[in-house]
Amino acid sequence: MTRRSPVDAAAVAASQAVTADVLAVARAGRERVSLVDSPPGAGKSTLVRAVAAGLARDGRQIPIVSQTNEQADDLVRDLSSDLTGTHHSVGRLHNSSTYEPPDDLRAEPRIALSSDIAALQECSVIVAPAKKWAFIDSGQHSWPLGIIDEAYQMRGGDALAEVAELFDSLLAVGDPGQLSPFTTGDESLIRGIERSPLASAANVLLNSHPNAYQRMLPVSWRLAPQAAELVSRAFYSAQFRAGTTAGARRLQFSQLGNEDPLDRVLGHAADSGWGLLELPQAYMPVDDADAVQALAELVCRALTAQGRCRDEHDRIYGLDEGRIAVGVTHTAQKRRVRAVLDQMLSERGFLPGAVVVDTANRLQGRQFELVFAWHPLSGRHDTSSFHIEAGRLCVLLSRHRQACVLVTRAGLEAQLEAHPQPEPLWLGERQLAVDGWEANLSVLEQLAEHRIAA
Template identity: 45%
Template sequence: MDPRRAACPGGRRTGAGAATVTETGPSQYPAAADAERVSAEVMADMAAPGQRGVIVDSPPGAGKSTLVVRAAAALAGAGQRCIIVAQTNNQVDDLTVRLARPGIALGRLTASDYNVPPALLSLPGVQVSDKIDRLGGAAVILGTAAKWATVTDRSWPWAIIDEAYQMRSDMLLLIADKFERGLFVGDPGQLDPFSIIETQRWTGLPYDPTLNAVSVLQAHNPDLPLHRLPVSWRLPASAAPAISSSFYPFSAFQAGTGPGVRRLEFTASGMRGAVDATLDMAAAAGWALHELPARHTVRTDVEAAAAAAALAARLISRGAVATCEREPGGRPVGPDRMAIGVTHRDQADQVRQALARAAPGIAAQVRVDTANRLQGAEYDVTVVLHPLSGRRDATEFHLEAGRLCVLASRHRHACIVVARAGIAELLDAYPPSEPVRPGVRAKFPDGWEANQSLLTHLSGHKVRA
């Protein structure tokens, strides 16, 4: 396939990440029905004769992986062999586990030096090999884009590209001859493909290798059908409108659960202080802005790191309990069900050290990571260090809309943002200044507007430290 031519209470979830909701209030039926309608339209387009490609945009937690598994199972059931292409080994392994079921022969194509998880090796009907010749009997073969680029002299009727917006277009060109028709599924609001070298030499060219695969695919194939999944099953009703309006203005979505279905409560009362007040705000509203005094700092802000660690430690010590459609009886929020998101790796190291001092018993269990590494992850509660906190300037890197979108959309119950005062003034002092380049579509919303929008929402949930 040539990409230049082609293409809560009472609630229940079934299967891995499934979006089936039963026995819920009337407000839940439209969301489930809308999601099923779009999924059915995707499957119908895939079955249409002559259709070379289908694109599916997905907001955070919309059941993207569930759609990938459903499409692959349908193709296998119809006797059509296909490949699944993902961007990381973790993504491929997760999809393999989800797809493993009686009647479908799966192949997991790996690099020669990849240590396959033991759980994967024990799955029935799954062959694992670093040689494509040894997987000839598989109806569905899964591997990373980098591994598929090494396969030669083979092609399949179908390919399903997962996280297509995180694939660079040059990688798509490397694997395009491996399939005739493609399903491209991804989240357009997340971070674009990352490059460590200067990329201006390609800006505006029709085959810019640094653009994501979907953008280049659409530029050369404007007639490919585009579907948008309309429901986020991760984000609660308190978060979906804010994330949708800030980062997805042209593809609005709704939460899969209504107000009151998810609750965050504490078994221990808080004391008078900013940390407990912030936690109470987050439990009540689903959002909290823990605002430190305005100050210009280095990016490894000691006070901000300590505040993030203190919030995480205090949430655990107060015995947070999350109630939702999955756990109508409530479930304790353990340290493995929360994460702290940052922008830089040195910030992550600093927060880990602060957490080890504040709560040594849980420090190793709380995930502290950058936005790039948190993509695709899901937690009950997240604590986020705002990318612009304490900065003197607003660079393109720190204004990246996808980075803030990832950080603010990992939670099922509440998101707590730690930031120094003065971000609104910083944004006013650094309005958008990106040059207009021929052949380059303007991004909307850009990082400046997305930051302003989310900051306006957070201002109603502010607690001054």
């Protein structure tokens, strides 16, 4: 019997077609603004690199605007590899006082590092964070096309405005389901104004260029079919699918019992890709001790149960500490989980600190085999706009390749029904394509069959 292909050939073709179209549009140079939306793990960075490398081979110099130094470094590494065997080099423009280039970038002869744009003029591609590009004088330096990576994470009111004059046209790429720019201050004075500083660069570009060329990458290569279906339905107005076929990946625990809810939710998640551990309903402080204990114990159970992963290429590897993450909402939760988990890991002979524990904001762009997520609304009395935001829950539920376990207090449905509109609508403000209240209800509805009471 012939085994079914682990990779969906139609998905491969659909993804390649979008990349080819975007590259053709960039080459033609007729569009002032192009926007490509990308669901989680759809190959956004691969698209950026493909367009940049393709145009570089045409003899053009391509600037890329990232949002962080880490993103810039990753792009430079991958672009250098993509251009192996060619005469093209990659430039990394950086701050002279606060940035220390990683050793591997220093050692690569195809990578040029400098704080001076003039020193990188022979490079085919130049990569830098937006904050560094903002210091380049548009009167002395400009380019026909600039690429913005993570356009939904970039603020449009200041960060975009500071770099836009450098480029005659822009190709912006990003994930509309990710977290939007936000502030901890009082934003009431700027809500609803045209080109609010809190609007994402992607939304500002669409507001100013409503006829912009738009495409969406149609396939997630990170999320398995059961994960792509839930995330797509709950968080995206345009649907996408998984690039792998059902059963192409597998997570198995050889030493997992079935004695309590934690064992059962782990086993269920390994089999189905999802688990919902529901603690008893209660209003709790932000660092709910029972939720902290459950998350830390789940991580330790997963490690001691000797998990093994199989991917779509039939590679088999152990579920070690570096392949597991815990996602939370607040830094107070992060600190508390970190402290309790590290003590448990040390007691069980594992390396403290090896398991990633971080907020949704910091987990954007990362992926793991197994993720334990603390629901933003767990234990709360109300549904504030911060905690109900669709992007926050979307990030937490879309970092995994094998399985995700969501931990929460019971009563979320009643909590949402009691607070159907957490904040007023603002005239003149572009409304989000996906409503956070509806997204949360969709997730709970889809996870109902995966619910296990603690």
